[in-house]
Each structure stands twice: as C-alpha cells, then as structure tokens.
Amino acid sequence: MLKYFASRLLTFIPTFLGVTIISFSFIRVLPGDPIIVMAGERGLTDERYAELTAQFGFDRPIYIQFWDYFTGVLQGDLGDSFVTKRPVWDEFFALFPATLELAVCAMIFAVLLGLPAGVIAAVNRGKFLDRALMSSALVGYSMPIFWWALLLIIVFSGDLQWTPVSGRIDLIYYFPDPTGFMLIDSLASGQKGAFASAVRHLVLPTIVLGTIPLAVIARQTRSAMLEVLGEDYIRTARAKGLSPGRINGIHALRNALIPVITVIGLSVGTLLGGAILTETIFSWPGVGKWMLDSIFRRDYPVVQGGLLMIAVMVMVVNLTVDVLYGIINPKIRKR
Amino acid sequence: MSDTVAVQTTPDRPNRLREFWHYFRENRGAVFGLWIFAAFAFCAAFAPFLSPFDPTEQFRQNTLQPPVWQAGGSWKFPLGTDPLGRDMLSRLIEGARYSFFVGIVVVTVAASGGILVGLIAGFSPKWLDTIIMRIMDVILAFPSLLLALVLVAILGPSLTNAMIAIAIVLQPHYVRLTRASVLSERQKDYVTAARVVGAGYFRLMFITILPNCLAPIIVQGALSFSTAILDAAALGFLGMGAQPPTPEWGTMLAEAREFILRAWWVVTFPGLAILITVLAINLMGDGLRDALDPKLKRS
Numbered sequence: 087m088l089k090y091f092a093s094r095l096l097t098f099i100p101t102f103l104g105v106t107i108i109s110f111s112f113i114r115v116l117p118g119d120p121i122i123v124m125a126g127e128r129g130l131t132d133e134r135y136a137e138l139t140a141q142f143g144f145d146r147p148i149y150i151q152f153w154d155y156f157t158g159v160l161q162g163d164l165g166d167s168f169v170t171k172r173p174v175w176d177e178f179f180a181l182f183p184a185t186l187e188l189a190v191c192a193m194i195f196a197v198l199l200g201l202p203a204g205v206i207a208a209v210n211r212g213k214f215l216d217r218a219l220m221s222s223a224l225v226g227y228s229m230p231i232f233w234w235a236l237l238l239i240i241v242f243s244g245d246l247q248w249t250p251v252s253g254r255i256d257l258i259y260y261f262p263d264p265t266g267f268m269l270i271d272s273l274a275s276g277q278k279g280a281f282a283s284a285v286r287h288l289v290l291p292t293i294v295l296g297t298i299p300l301a302v303i304a305r306q307t308r309s310a311m312l313e314v315l316g317e318d319y320i321r322t323a324r325a326k327g328l329s330p331g332r333i334n335g336i337h338a339l340r341n342a343l344i345p346v347i348t349v350i351g352l353s354v355g356t357l358l359g360g361a362i363l364t365e366t367i368f369s370w371p372g373v374g375k376w377m378l379d380s381i382f383r384r385d386y387p388v389v390q391g392g393l394l395m396i397a398v399m400v401m402v403v404n405l406t407v408d409v410l411y412g413i414i415n416p417k418i419r420k421r
Numbered sequence: 422m423s424d425t426v427a428v429q430t431t432p433d434r435p436n437r438l439r440e441f442w443h444y445f446r447e448n449r450g451a452v453f454g455l456w457i458f459a460a461f462a463f464c465a466a467f468a469p470f471l472s473p474f475d476p477t478e479q480f481r482q483n484t485l486q487p488p489v490w491q492a493g494g495s496w497k498f499p500l501g502t503d504p505l506g507r508d509m510l511s512r513l514i515e516g517a518r519y520s521f522f523v524g525i526v527v528v529t530v531a532a533s534g535g536i537l538v539g540l541i542a543g544f545s546p547k548w549l550d551t552i553i554m555r556i557m558d559v560i561l562a563f564p565s566l567l568l569a570l571v572l573v574a575i576l577g578p579s580l581t582n583a584m585i586a587i588a589i590v591l592q593p594h595y596v597r598l599t600r601a602s603v604l605s606e607r608q609k610d611y612v613t614a615a616r617v618v619g620a621g622y623f624r625l626m627f628i629t630i631l632p633n634c635l636a637p638i639i640v641q642g643a644l645s646f647s648t649a650i651l652d653a654a655a656l657g658f659l660g661m662g663a664q665p666p667t668p669e670w671g672t673m674l675a676e677a678r679e680f681i682l683r684a685w686w687v688v689t690f691p692g693l694a695i696l697i698t699v700l701a702i703n704l705m706g707d708g709l710r711d712a713l714d715p716k717l718k719r720s
Contacts, residue, residue: 105562232655233688244681355563363659397563
C-alpha cells in the first residue's frame with residue numbers, strides 16, 4: 087500500500103513542475119509588455135520603465151526568473167495582482183470558498199439525482215423508464231450550460247420571479263463571514279431570512295453547474311450496475327431469496343460504486359471549468375469569474391497564479407481519488 | 422479507410438462495413454442522430470442557397486420581431502429577427518457552417534497530432550515515452566475550458582485561434598488512446614510476424630498496427646466533434662471565440678444576452694441549435710461505440 091502511495095506521489099512531482107512551467111511561461115509569451123499594460127493610459131517615462139522592469143525581475147535571465155517564481159510558489163508567494171496590488175494567493179483564497187460552496191452543492195445535486203437515476207434505469211433495463219431516463223441523461227450531457235443557465239433565468243427569474251439573477255445573497259443582509267461559505271455564515275448570523283436568501287441565490291447556479299456531472303454519473307451508474315447485475319454472486323443472492331431491494335441496493339450498488347467514484351473525481355476538472363461559465367452568468371464572486379475578469383484585464387500575475395492553483399487543486403483531487411481507489415480496490419495496487 | 426475494407430473482404434467473412442452498419446442500425450437513436458447530423462451537414466454545405474437573407478443584412482424596420490406563430494410575427498422572418506433586425510433563420514443556417522467547420526478542423530488537427538504522438542510514445546524507448554506522457558498529464562491537469570481561454574487570450578480572440586486552442590486541449594486524449602492500443606497490439610503475433618519479415622518501424626506503425634487501433638479513435642473522434650462545437654460556442658459566448666457580427670451560435674447567444682427577458686427567441690434558438698447538433702453527434706457516437714467495440718456489443 088505504501089509503495090503504491092509513494093509511486094502515485096512520485097508522478098505528482100514532475101506534473102507539478104510541468105504545470106508550474108506552463109503557467110510561468112504564459113506570462114512571458116502573452117502579447118503586449120506587461121509593464122506597459124500596467125501603466126495603462128497614462129504611460130510612463132523611460133526611467134520608471136527601467137525601474138519597474140528591475141522591480142519585477144524581467145531584466146534577469148529567464149531561468150533565474152523561473153527559479154525565483156518556483157521557490158516563491160513553494161512558499162505560497164504567487165506575486166501581486168497588477169490591478170488590486172494584493173497578493174494573488176490571498177485573493178485566491180478569499181474567493182475560493184464561493185467556488186467551493188457552489189461546486190460542492192452541484193456535486194451533491196448530481197450525486198443525489200444521478201445515482202438513483204442510474205440504478206432505476208439499470209434495474210428497468212430496456213423498459214420505458216430506462217429509455218426515458220437515459221434520453222434525459224444524454225440531453226443533459228449534450229447541454230451547452232451557458233444556454234441552459236439563460237433558459238432557467240428566463241423561466242425562474244423572469245416569468246416566475248422565484249429566484250434572483252445574480253450574486254450570493256440579497257444586499258440588505260450584512261454579517262461577518264468567518265468561513266466564507268454563505269450557507270453556513272448566514273445560518274450562524276441568526277438574521278431572519280438570510281439563510282433562505284442564500285439558498286435562493288444558490289439554486290440556479292447549482293442546477294446549471296451540476297447538470298453535466300449529473301448526466302455523466304447517471305450513465306456511468308447504469309452501465310456499472312448492469313455489469314455487476316450479471317455477476318454470479320448476484321445470482322446467488324437471488325437464489326438465496328433476498329429481496330430485490332436488498333440485492334440492488336446493497337449487493338450490487340456497493341460494487342458498482344467503484345467506477346462511479348472515479349467519475350466523480352474526474353468531474354472536478356469539469357466543475358472548475360464549468361464554474362467559469364456559471365459564475366460569469368450569475369455574477370457569482372468566485373474563482374472562475376475572477377480568472378475570466380483577469381484575462382480580460384490582462385492581469386498577468388492573477389492569470390498565472392490562478393491557473394496554477396486551479397491545476398494543483400485538480401491534481402490533488404485526482405491523487406486523492408487514485409489513493410482512495412487503491413484502498414477500495416486492492417487489485418489496482420498490484421499494477 | 423475504404424482500402425482496409427476492400428482488403429478484408431473475403432468470401433467467408435461478411436463485409437466489414439456491412440457488419441458495422443448491421444450493428445449500428447440496431448441502435449435507433451444512433452440512426453436518428455445520423456439523420457440529424459446529415460441535415461446539419463447539408464445546411465453547412467449549402468447555407469448560402471438555403472438561407473432566405475444574407476445573415477448580416479439588417480432590416481431596421483423589423484428589429485426584434487417575434488417568430489411567425491406569435492403576435493407580430495410574419496412569414497418573411499419565420500424565426501423572428503434579432504436586435505439589429507437580422508433574420509434569425511438565415512443566421513442560424515449560416516451558423517451551422519461555423520460549427521461544422523470547427524468540428525472538422527479541431528478533430529482533424531487533434532486526431533492527427535494525437536495519433537502521431539501516441540504512436541511515437543508507444544514505440545519509443547521508456548524515457549521518451551515517460552516524458553511524452555508526463556507532458557500529456559500536465560495538459561490534462563488544467564480544466565480544458567480554462568486552458569483554452571488562456572491560450573486564446575495569448576493568441577488573440579478569433580475563431581481560428583479558438584480552434585487551435587481547443588485542438589491543443591483535446592489532443593492528449595488521442596495520445597493516451599493511441600498509445601494504449603499500440604502497447605496492447607505490439608504484443609500480438611501478427612506484429613512479431615511482420616517484424617520477422619523485416620517491416621521497418623514506419624511500416625509497423627502506420628500500416629501494421631494503426632488500422633487495428635482505429636475503432637476507439639473513431640469513437641473518440643465523434644465525441645470530440647461535439648466537445649469542439651460546445652467549447653467553441655462557450656468561447657464565443659465569453660467573447661473569446663468568433664467575433665460579432667459572425668453568426669456563430671455561441672457569439673449570437675452572447676449578443677442576445679441583454680434581451681433575454683424581452684425577446685425569448687433571440688436566446689432560445691441559437692442554444693437549441695447547439696443542443697440539437699451536439700445531441701445528434703453524441704447519439705451517433707454511442708451507436709458507433711456499440712457497433713465498433715466488440716466487448717460492448719452485448720450490452
């Protein structure tokens with residue numbers, strides 16, 4: 087087990103180095119001189135230009151710049167934003183809870199609906215219910231989520247007036263945010279209606295972001311269940327006279343869960359990518375919107391640092407899934 | 422492709438293409454998807470003859486006219502007009518061109534590059550293989566849309582650059598797939614036999630092994646065709662893909678955003694076009710997978 091864990095960790099290191107190199111080199115190949123961009127409309131004198139070049143270290147050889155950046159990254163120093171002048175690291179972690187809250191809710195939504203849908207489809211294989219569920223799953227899987235978001239806004243925010251269009255909470259509420267998670271903070275604040283307002287703001291983005299993972303999980307659960315239902319031990323369980331509910335729910339689902347967990351882990355990248363679209367449409371103050379805004383503002387340190395942080399998040403989750411997978415399924419470790 | 426089919430047609434074995442069609446036809450959804458895809462390709466090919474108006478022509482008297490079945494609609498503009506008075510139907514038909522083009526170019530670039538790198542990785546010594554695969558891991562560590570966005574920011578927003586970015590992002594999937602097939606095929610007797618006869622690396626790669634690795638790659642091709650259309654539309658929607666007034670579906674959605682509560686049709690139709698196209702391709706992809714992958718044929 088330790089050996090397996092160590093080998094997984096060893097492949098993590100070169101990938102991390104590669105990810106750092108890629109995010110580092112982007113800022114150097116982006117068109118336009120970052121210092122001139124930073125000066126903006128006012129422009130700047132030649133001396134000031136030279137001074138800033140020296141300050142950011144752009145005058146030094148590229149490998150020394152990379153070494154400085156890399157050692158900085160290892161100490162949690164991603165540079166300062168050109169626009170706000172605040173450390174990128176601090177900005178990232180100030181906004182990350184909003185994205186995490188949205189992503190976690192979307193994942194819960196996807197799993198709560200996707201698992202039962204897949205099981206029901208597999209048990210009713212070939213029947214109307216199976217076809218209806220799998221057709222819907224394919225539609226969800228093919229959905230352009232930015233359009234889906236606009237449709238939901240038209241219906242639920244426009245026609246029915248049930249949900250707000252943007253933000254995390256109504257502006258009339260104000261309370262400290264020790265955790266950064268609006269659901270928890272609004273509940274802890276004890277203000278009347280704050281929690282309900284936070285939930286209303288969260289519903290549509292959750293549905294939008296969770297749609298594709300929901301479809302993927304439903305499809306994966308169905309095929310994993312079908313595979314397991316053909317196994318001998320299921321026949322044995324049937325022969326023993328166990329109830330269908332017990333066979334499907336306990337014997338089959340537990341074994342079908344292994345590939346499903348992998349899919350859930352792999353969806354994290356999709357979620358963070360989808361967060362860019364979802365957060366932009368709903369003006370959700372998270373990491374995705376921050377990245378897009380920074381790309382438009384040419385705020386290079388933020389683009390560079392944010393890209394790196396998001397990639398590292400995805401890598402950490404994948405590593406965790408791999409390790410969990412090794413724990414659940416001993417066969418994997420041998421390879 | 423047709424060459425391999427002709428070669429393998431022997432009297433005692435059914436034609437490979439016919440066998441494929443036999444399995445493919447069993448999946449009614451896939452056939453349905455194929456028909457829609459054919460219609461989409463037809464629209465893309467003959468857009469200038471099919472669309473009633475020029476997609477950029479502005480009818481200033483008829484801005485935001487609703488579709489024909491709603492009060493205020495007319496047969497002149499069956500699907501209504503957009504905020505600048507351009508005919509929605511013409512723009513949607515013209516948009517099929519862009520999406521089809523994006524799909525073809527991205528899949529061709531990503532697949533040919535990916536297959537080549539995958540073949541090299543599968544045949545090269547271990548150190549080179551490791552380096553190649555680590556690079557692919559690095560690309561895959563970034564969420565694809567985010568990486569495509571940053572690449573487009575570097576290259577400058579345009580449809581061509583969006584296609585390049587999407588192709589780069591999709592390529593590692595082909596590399597992994599090809600390499601995995603090559604590694605399992607290399608062990609087989611027919612490859613050893615070819616090597617004993619004296620086939621060089623080039624012949625082994627492209628003539629002996631590659632045709633036998635194609636099935637999963639074709640399925641991946643169908644899937645990435647739809648991913649490419651979705652991602653290009655998403656980039657267009659974020660203002661990083663095709664630029665207005667190009668009638669690309671994602672760009673049309675972005676332009677229509679501020680009118681969502683006043684004119685539902687300018688938002689609904691472009692998205693519906695994306696959804697139907699992507700759905701048809703995915704239906705086809707499912708059918709392709711079932712028909713090409715012998716392991717899955719039973720389920």
